[in-house]
Amino acid sequence: MRISTSLAQQLGINAMLDQQTKLSKTQLQLSTGQRILTPSDDPAGAVRALDLTETLESNRQYQSTLQTGRNRLEFEDSTLESADNVLQRARELAVQSVNDTLTTQDRQAIGQEVLQLRDEMLGLANTKNANGEYIFSGYRSATPAYRFDGTLIPPGYTYQGDANQRQLQVGALCSIADGDSGFAVFEDIPSVGLAATTTGSGKQSVLDTLNTLADALAGKFTVPQGTIRGTADVSTGVDYSGGPVNFDLAVDGGSAATVTIPAGKYANANALASAINTGIASSSLNGTVFAQAKSGHIEFVSATSGAASTVTISNDAGGFLTAAGFSDPQTGPGADLGADPFHDTVTASLTDIDTALQRILDTRASVGARLNALDTQENMNAKFMTDTQANLSETQDLDYAEAISRFNVQQVALQAAQQAYAKVQGLSLFNYLR
Amino acid sequence: MTTGLLGIATSGLMAFQRNLATTGHNIANVNTEGYSRQKAELTERLPQFTGAGFMGNGVDVASITRSYDDFLNTQVRTSTSTYAGVDAYHRMATQIDNIIADQDTGLSPSLQAFFNAVQGVANDPTSIAARQVMITQGQTLTQTFKTLNGQMDDLRDQMNQGLSSSVDEINTLAGGIAAFNQQIVVSLGQGGGKQPPNDLLDQRNLLLEKLSQQIDTQVVAQDDGSLNVFIGKGQSLVMGATANTLKVQNSAYDSNQKDIALSAGGTGSVLITDSLSGGEIGGLLDFANRVLDPAQNALGRIAVGLATQFNTQHQLGSDLTGQPGVDFFAEPTVSYSGTIFPKSGSTGTVSVNYRDANQLQASDYRLDFDGTSTYTLTRLSDNQVVARNATGDFSGTNSVDGLDIQLTGASSTSSFLIRPTRAAADQIAMNLTDPRQIAAAATPYAGPGDNRNALALAALQTAPKLLNGKASYQDAYTAIVGDVGSLTHAAEINSTAQKNLLDNATQQRDSVSGVNLDEEAANLVKFQQSYQAAAQLITVVNSTFDALIGAVRS
Numbered sequence: 001m002r003i004s005t006s007l008a009q010q011l012g013i014n015a016m017l018d019q020q021t022k023l024s025k026t027q028l029q030l031s032t033g034q035r036i037l038t039p040s041d042d043p044a045g046a047v048r049a050l051d052l053t054e055t056l057e058s059n060r061q062y063q064s065t066l067q068t069g070r071n072r073l074e075f076e077d078s079t080l081e082s083a084d085n086v087l088q089r090a091r092e093l094a095v096q097s098v099n100d101t102l103t104t105q106d107r108q109a110i111g112q113e114v115l116q117l118r119d120e121m122l123g124l125a126n127t128k129n130a131n132g133e134y135i136f137s138g139y140r141s142a143t144p145a146y147r148f149d150g151t152l153i154p155p156g157y158t159y160q161g162d163a164n165q166r167q168l169q170v171g172a173l174c175s176i177a178d179g180d181s182g183f184a185v186f187e188d189i190p191s192v193g194l195a196a197t198t199t200g201s202g203k204q205s206v207l208d209t210l211n212t213l214a215d216a217l218a219g220k221f222t223v224p225q226g227t228i229r230g231t232a233d234v235s236t237g238v239d240y241s242g243g244p245v246n247f248d249l250a251v252d253g254g255s256a257a258t259v260t261i262p263a264g265k266y267a268n269a270n271a272l273a274s275a276i277n278t279g280i281a282s283s284s285l286n287g288t289v290f291a292q293a294k295s296g297h298i299e300f301v302s303a304t305s306g307a308a309s310t311v312t313i314s315n316d317a318g319g320f321l322t323a324a325g326f327s328d329p330q331t332g333p334g335a336d337l338g339a340d341p342f343h344d345t346v347t348a349s350l351t352d353i354d355t356a357l358q359r360i361l362d363t364r365a366s367v368g369a370r371l372n373a374l375d376t377q378e379n380m381n382a383k384f385m386t387d388t389q390a391n392l393s394e395t396q397d398l399d400y401a402e403a404i405s406r407f408n409v410q411q412v413a414l415q416a417a418q419q420a421y422a423k424v425q426g427l428s429l430f431n432y433l434r
Numbered sequence: 435m436t437t438g439l440l441g442i443a444t445s446g447l448m449a450f451q452r453n454l455a456t457t458g459h460n461i462a463n464v465n466t467e468g469y470s471r472q473k474a475e476l477t478e479r480l481p482q483f484t485g486a487g488f489m490g491n492g493v494d495v496a497s498i499t500r501s502y503d504d505f506l507n508t509q510v511r512t513s514t515s516t517y518a519g520v521d522a523y524h525r526m527a528t529q530i531d532n533i534i535a536d537q538d539t540g541l542s543p544s545l546q547a548f549f550n551a552v553q554g555v556a557n558d559p560t561s562i563a564a565r566q567v568m569i570t571q572g573q574t575l576t577q578t579f580k581t582l583n584g585q586m587d588d589l590r591d592q593m594n595q596g597l598s599s600s601v602d603e604i605n606t607l608a609g610g611i612a613a614f615n616q617q618i619v620v621s622l623g624q625g626g627g628k629q630p631p632n633d634l635l636d637q638r639n640l641l642l643e644k645l646s647q648q649i650d651t652q653v654v655a656q657d658d659g660s661l662n663v664f665i666g667k668g669q670s671l672v673m674g675a676t677a678n679t680l681k682v683q684n685s686a687y688d689s690n691q692k693d694i695a696l697s698a699g700g701t702g703s704v705l706i707t708d709s710l711s712g713g714e715i716g717g718l719l720d721f722a723n724r725v726l727d728p729a730q731n732a733l734g735r736i737a738v739g740l741a742t743q744f745n746t747q748h749q750l751g752s753d754l755t756g757q758p759g760v761d762f763f764a765e766p767t768v769s770y771s772g773t774i775f776p777k778s779g780s781t782g783t784v785s786v787n788y789r790d791a792n793q794l795q796a797s798d799y800r801l802d803f804d805g806t807s808t809y810t811l812t813r814l815s816d817n818q819v820v821a822r823n824a825t826g827d828f829s830g831t832n833s834v835d836g837l838d839i840q841l842t843g844a845s846s847t848s849s850f851l852i853r854p855t856r857a858a859a860d861q862i863a864m865n866l867t868d869p870r871q872i873a874a875a876a877t878p879y880a881g882p883g884d885n886r887n888a889l890a891l892a893a894l895q896t897a898p899k900l901l902n903g904k905a906s907y908q909d910a911y912t913a914i915v916g917d918v919g920s921l922t923h924a925a926e927i928n929s930t931a932q933k934n935l936l937d938n939a940t941q942q943r944d945s946v947s948g949v950n951l952d953e954e955a956a957n958l959v960k961f962q963q964s965y966q967a968a969a970q971l972i973t974v975v976n977s978t979f980d981a982l983i984g985a986v987r988s
Contacts, residue, residue: 004948006465007940014937039535039919040528040926046535047916050542054908057546058895061553068557133560133883139875141560141883166885168557169892236878429955 012421019414026407035398045395052392058172059385063378066170070374072178076135077367080185083124084360090117090210091353097217098346104219111217118210122146122157125186125207136182137161145182146207152292154195154222157207159187159295162235171377176370185363187295189356193348195222198335199229199299206356209349216345221337226252226302226309228332232325235296237267245318249285251302252309257283261320269293272324298324302334309334438482438489440975445492446968449476452495453961460949461958468640470500470947472632500632506943507639508653513939515646515712517932522717524925526593527725531922533585534729534915541736541911544578547571549895555874556888560754565869572762576862579737583859586730593718593726594682594692600648600714601680601694607645608663608677614638615660616675622659650712666709669696687775687851725921727856728815731796732914734766734855736907737862739791739900741765747894751873751887759873759887761865766858768837775851782844786837786852792899793836798853801839803828805847811839 028037039046096102097110125136126144133141138161145161152158163184165177190196191204193212204212215221244263250256259279266272276291276298288303289311302309313321314329321328338344456474463469477496481488534540551571554564614634621631638661645651645663652664656674663672671678678698685691694710697703710716741763748759768774768786776784784801788794797815804810809828811821813835820834828841837854866872874891875884900910 002945002948002950002953004941004944005951007944007948011937011941038528038531038922039915040531040922041919043916043919043923046919047912050535050908050912050915054542054546057550061550065553065557131558131561137883138881139884140881142881162880164880164884166559166883167889168885169553169889172896175889236880429952433955433959 009425012417012424016414016417016421019410019417023407023410023414026403026410029398030400030403030407033398033400034396036396049392049396052388052395056385056388056392059381059388062170062172063381063385065168066374066378066381069168069170069176069178070371072129072135073367073371073374075129076179077364077371079124079127079135080360080364080367083121083185084357084364086117086121086124087206087353087357087360090114090213091350091357093117094213094346094350094353098343107217108219111214114210114214114217118207118214121186121207121210122148125182134161135179136185138164138181138183139166145186146205149294152294153225153290153301156211156294157205158293159183159205160235162233162296163188170374171381174373174377176373176377180363180366185359186356189352189359191348191352191355193345193352194224194335194337198224198332199227200330200332201229201231201297204352205295206352209352209356212345213349213353216342216349219342221341221345223305223337224335225305226311226332226334228300228311228313228326228330229294230298230324230326232323233296234269234272234298234324235293237265237269238272238320238323239265240318241265243318245320246279247313247317247320248315249280249283249289249300250310250312250314251285251288252304254288255284256312256314257285258315259283259285261318269296269298273298300332304334306334307336438491439971439978442490442492443968443971443975445479445494446971447965449474449493449495450961450965450968452498454958454965456498457954457957457961461951461954464949464951464954468636468643469949470502470632470636470639471949472498472500474498497629498632499630500636501947502635502639503943503946504655506939506946507643509939510936510943511643511646511651511653513932513936514643515650515716517929517936518647518714519650519712519717519720520925520928520932522596522714523721523725524717524922524929526589526718526721527918527922527925529589529592530586530725530729531918533582534918539578539581540915541578541582541733542908544571544575545895545908545911548575549892552888552892552895555872556885556892559874559885559888560882562869565754565872565874568872569864569866569869572864572866575740576763576864579733579859579862582733583730583857586726586733587860589726590690590722593722594690596718597692597694597715598682600718601682604645604648604671604715605677605679607641607648608671608679610641611638611645611661611663611672612675612677614641615672618659619675646713648713649710649715665696666706666711669704669706669709670698671696686777687849688853725918727798728796729914729918730859731798731853731855732910732917734858735791735794735796735900736910737858738766738788738794738855739910740907741858741862742788742791743899744891744894747887747891748873750877750890752875752877752879752884753873754870754875754882756875756879757871758877760871762872764861764863764865766855766861768852768854772857773853775853777849777851779846780844780848780850781846782841782848784850784852785840785842786854788836788854789833789838790836792901792903794855794900795835796855797835798851798856799834799837799839801828801841801850801852803841803844803848805845809841 025037029035036042036046036049093110093114097107125146127135129135134144136145137143140161143160145159146157147160149155149158159182161182163181165179165181167175168178169175186207187205188203189206190202191209193204193209195208195212196202196204240261240263242263244260246258246260248256249259259276261275261279266275270293273291273293280286280289280291290301290303292299292301300311300313302311310331310333312329312331313326316322316328452474456472460471475496475498476493479491479494481490548571551568555568558564614637618631618634618638621634642651642653642663649665654662654664656662660674661672662670662674665671678696681695681697681703682692683695685693693705693707694715695703696706707719710719742765745761745763745765748762751759753759774784774786782803795813795815797813800812800814802810802812807824807826809823810819811832811834812818813820821832831838831840839852874888875881876886895908896906898904898906898909900907905913
């Protein structure tokens with residue numbers, strides 16, 4: 001077969017170019033440490049590498065979220081520990097105060113300390129985290145959890161947060177609450193006190209418990225009025241723009257009168273309560289009963305106190321009773337103080353403080369369990385990341401030993417091609433025709 | 435008798451001189467592209483009859499021929515055209531391959547960073563800083579979409595320019611071939627049809643080879659020595675001494691898409707884009723149809739999916755001030771400015787809306803109205819008729835592949851090209867600028883600490899909400915990377931294989947037509963020796979004559 005001289009030359013050059021291309025690609029692989037330089041090098045590998053990188057990045061994000069969650073739970077735990085101390089001290093003081101040898105002045109002094117403890121407790125319930133969020137206000141984290149409201153009958157603390165817990169995504173399939181609501185920790189505490197029994201709710205916030213104790217130590221006792229309290233939280237407001245609603249109220253066994261809430265939108269519990277009060281004022285009940293908003297719930301309180309007083313709500317038209325959480329009908333009686341109001345109150349407070357302590361203990365246990373879960377999740381994430389990283393490295397990283405030996409082979413091949421070219425080009429019959 | 439020998443000697447001298455000249459011509463053209471080795475064909479002169487029988491009369495040069503094999507040359511042309519096609523395709527595919535999976539500029543890292551920022555807002559819903567980061571990452575993400583899309587547009591421009599320069603080249607070559615045809619017919623006539631104009635034939639052949647680099651050709655030889663060249667599905671490019679011209683023109687629908695038309699004399703022009711294959715042009719068109727358009731449509735589909743689905747979830751939430759969430763992204767739209775193209779002469783108005791990004795296909799569509807009653811909607815990726823209405827009404831909501839398509843007011847034969855996702859990656863943008871407007875809280879609004887909607891937004895990252903519930907945004911993007919990577923990989927293998935075939939064919943052809951210098955050196959020696967021998971004959975004649983004269987003189 002005839003070999004065309006110019007083609008043979010061109011093929012020799014092409015062979016060298018080919019070897020150079022291969023060598024330069026291996027060089028690029030060696031300098032980047034990557035096996036896959038573009039997806040076409042290994043389409044399946046490139047896709048897997050992208051997927052694995054995404055998984056890895058997501059897990060990095062989970063780990064960082066997890067750290068955030070841990071910080072918040074640890075902060076909550078230390079706050080709860082302080083609250084625990086406050087209640088322990090309050091309990092000691094309450095036990096101490098029932099000693100009959102104490103004088104009124106002694107009790108007043110103890111009362112002063114209980115007041116201090118109450119304010120300390122308020123501070124703890126209104127704790128802010130580094131972001132400036134109130135940690136016990138649920139989703140309403142821009143609002144302090146508790147506020148003292150002197151217009152309430154009797155004056156007391158109103159909870160301004162909600163009952164929600166924020167969830168953090170700390171794993172592909174795992175989320176965890178980064179705190180607890182003040183509702184669960186401080187507000188929704190079963191109580192045996194007079195106030196709780198007369199409202200029918202059976203619950204009292206730990207702040208009101210301390211407040212009642214301090215009042216009792218100072219010799220102040222509030223005779224409970226006829227009170228009924230709705231079980232529903234209407235703090236996010238109600239919408240009656242469809243038309244007015246009404247219901248019947250009766251006070252102290254008197255005849256019922258219809259109270260109308262005008263059509264409109266009521267943004268929160270306070271707005272609703274004031275609309276109801278306007279309705280009461282324009283009815284025959286004027287001055288005998290008041291509506292008020294406490295901790296997002298609507299309460300009706302009679303103007304008279306004592307066991308003879310009652311408030312009865314009935315005849316719902318428009319859904320107010322259901323919305324606010326009243327039965328139809330529902331009656332709330334007042335109560336008398338009893339023969340020994342001091343001992344009764346302190347004893348009830350002691351029980352309530354114990355219940356509150358137990359609640360804080362339970363919450364701390366739950367926080368601890370969540371911290372444990374975070375540790376487990378963190379280890380799982382870390383293990384998963386290590387595996388993924390290994391997988392990714394296997395997919396996209398260069399096997400240096402293989403690449404270096406390939407580089408050497410290609411280098412030799414290029415040198416061979418160059419030498420062969422030079423030798424072959426030297427071969428010409430013309431060299432011998434002299 | 436002596437005059438006979440002198441004549442023989444002279445004929446030998448003449449013949450070997452011609453042989454030496456031909457060898458010299460071969461040596462001189464050893465590096466000439468398209469040159470076929472030539473050879474002086476020698477033949478015996480007619481003998482003279484004498485009483486003693488037929489006496490030889492010397493040698494004649496019958497013809498100068500070239501070593502040429504038509505079959506092998508056709509094979510080289512076919513291989514050239516195939517290789518040029520896959521090479522152009524591979525060259526372009528490599529560029530897009532380089533763009534899409536870049537660790538820094540690809541979509542993957544931006545998507546990841548954006549959703550990390552969403553998680554950041556879920557972790558700290560009240561933090562303005564975290565919200566600002568989410569907006570900034572949203573901007574980066576939309577910018578990445580735009581950049582990738584812009585790079586694809588650049589590739590399309592590059593491809594269109596390639597088409598233009600190919601067409602220019604083809605026109606020049608076709609003109610050249612026609613001119614050579616004319617010259618060859620004349621030259622053949624000069625030799626009475628017996629003596630081939632070798633060098634002209636070589637040069638025409640070279641032009642044919644260059645032509646096949648641009649496009650697949652069929653060549654038909656004519657009796658008078660000219661060649662007719664056909665392209666596409668039998669459209670004539672060169673007929674004897676006449677060459678038709680190709681031109682690049684805007685498509686009837688979309689000015690960004692180019693059509694190639696063949697104008698034959700005064701009879702107007704025919705569109706032949708769809709029938710072209712092979713060569714640079716075929717490779718470029720193939721690249722657009724198989725790699726660029728699908729990839730850009732698929733990228734757009736992710737943009738549509740992300741924008742519409744993220745917005746839908748965002749609107750379900752409440753912002754930091756308790757207001758219902760507004761659009762987070764500015765959503766892409768299908769409109770007359772860039773994605774709906776009426777063919778000229780069409781009447782009526784088309785409106786297209788995204789209904790469900792999950793069902794979107796990465797395809798273009800054509801909506802035809804026959805002028806009387808029938809509407810036909812064709813999906814162009816598989817040429818499937820996806821909607822037909824023969825009752826003269828297409829004004830209802832026609833839901834096809836996640837799109838709502840309407841045509842109202844059409845009164846004549848009309849045709850519309852619809853590219854639902856082509857420009858979406860360019861159109862997606864940020865709508866929100868105020869970090870407080872990020873709807874991290876659920877509805878009804880429960881407070882600034884509520885992160886439920888932010889969690890729902892973050893969950894979109896892995897939710898399979900594209901490709902009929904089979905892919906997340908990231909999955910849909912890796913699918914593009916995988917597709918482009920595979921196509922490029924296949925093109926690379928194909929290109930190497932075709933290059934080998936071409937080398938092979940060239941080697942075969944050159945084993946017949948090529949010049950080997952060693953062979954020519956040997957020929958040089960051979961013909962030189964023959965020449966010297968013939969010259970020796972003259973000496974012999976001379977001395978014989980001298981001997982005769984001397985005998986007479988004495």
